[in-house]
Amino acid sequence: MPLNPDWTDLGLRLACCFFACAVLGLDREWQERAAGMRTTILVGLAACFATMSGNLLLATAGKEAGDFAQIDVMRLPLGILTGMGFIGAGAIIRRQDGPVHGVTTAATLWFVTVMGLCFGTGQLVLGGLAFGLGLLTLWALKYVEAHLHKRKEATISLALGRDGPTEEILRATLKESDVHIRRMFVRHEPISGRREYRFSIWSKASPGTPPPLVAKLRGMPGVEQLDWEM
Known part of the structure; x- marks a missing residue:
């Protein structure tokens, strides 16, 4: 100095x-x-x-x-x-x-x-x-x-009606799409039968484009709302 x-x-x-x-x-x-x-x-x-x-x-x-x-x-x-x-x-x-x-x-x-x-x-x-x-x-x-780090963190939020897919079906669908579940949030409404799921996952999808998994879940009967965040 x-x-x-x-x-x-x-x-x-x-x-x-x-x-x-x-x-x-x-x-x-x-x-x-x-x-x-x-x-x-x-x-x-x-x-x-x-x-x-x-x-x-x-x-x-x-x-x-x-x-x-x-x-x-x-x-x-x-x-x-x-x-x-x-x-x-x-x-x-x-x-x-x-x-x-x-x-x-x-x-x-x-x-x-x-x-x-x-x-x-x-x-x-x-x-x-x-x-x-x-x-x-x-x-x-x-x-x-x-x-x-090819896998990115993403969040899938689902609102299901009474006739929506079960939790086992959702987990199997996620596994088939080669994603890893890190955390999961579940909310049930016994009177209406409405269910909400939020999965925090690792995905190989590009941040700018939703993966085919989103379209697959959206096409299931009983899916009232789907949110994808990455």
């Missing part, structure tokens, strides 16, 4: 931080997450500005007998990372009947904070290395992960 940075040096730090955070934030923006490009830029720039402020306040000489009390400006990164934990926790959402969402977004916010600290201290090479690895992780490894 240079002890006496000039405005050119500070401007270069801010420019590198802004560009790196914007590029990494594009991934969250295209995924339509709550914390998009603007959020990642603000988080990264906040860390960068705070660290540059600490750099400018860093004492360059020893303390004299008549000096005022001095603060340890190196505590700034610790406070920034601690506060970042609250923002990251707010990006994580757990649905009542589904998986946890927002973990990658929270990790991205924490990552750009550390990257902003690197740029703010003038460690441009280290910040650039962090940017490259972050870009590789968010964009390139996304396709590797999609290839490894």
Whole structure:
């Protein structure tokens, strides 16, 4: 960290931080997450500005007998990372009947904070290395992960009348369609005979197109309502 940075040096730090955070934030923006490009830029720039402020306040000489009390400006990164934990926790959402969402977004916010600290201290090479690895992780490894995990989570909700298929028939139909049941919710109305089923499954279907299983279930007698979510 240079002890006496000039405005050119500070401007270069801010420019590198802004560009790196914007590029990494594009991934969250295209995924339509709550914390998009603007959020990642603000988080990264906040860390960068705070660290540059600490750099400018860093004492360059020893303390004299008549000096005022001095603060340890190196505590700034610790406070920034601690506060970042609250923002990251707010990006994580757990649905009542589904998986946890927002973990990658929270990790991205924490990552750009550390990257902003690197740029703010003038460690441009280290910040650039962090940017490259972050870009590789968010964009390139996304396709590797999609290839490894061919099954996607989906939810099928059924409302059946009294003459609707039994639970055994539903399970057999799902098994024939090569899906794995993770969780199941059942509701019975004894008076009307109406039944509701919600299956949380692993499916190989494409997110944009309902699988043939949907048409098969929809064509069964007694199926009053069917919802497919993926």
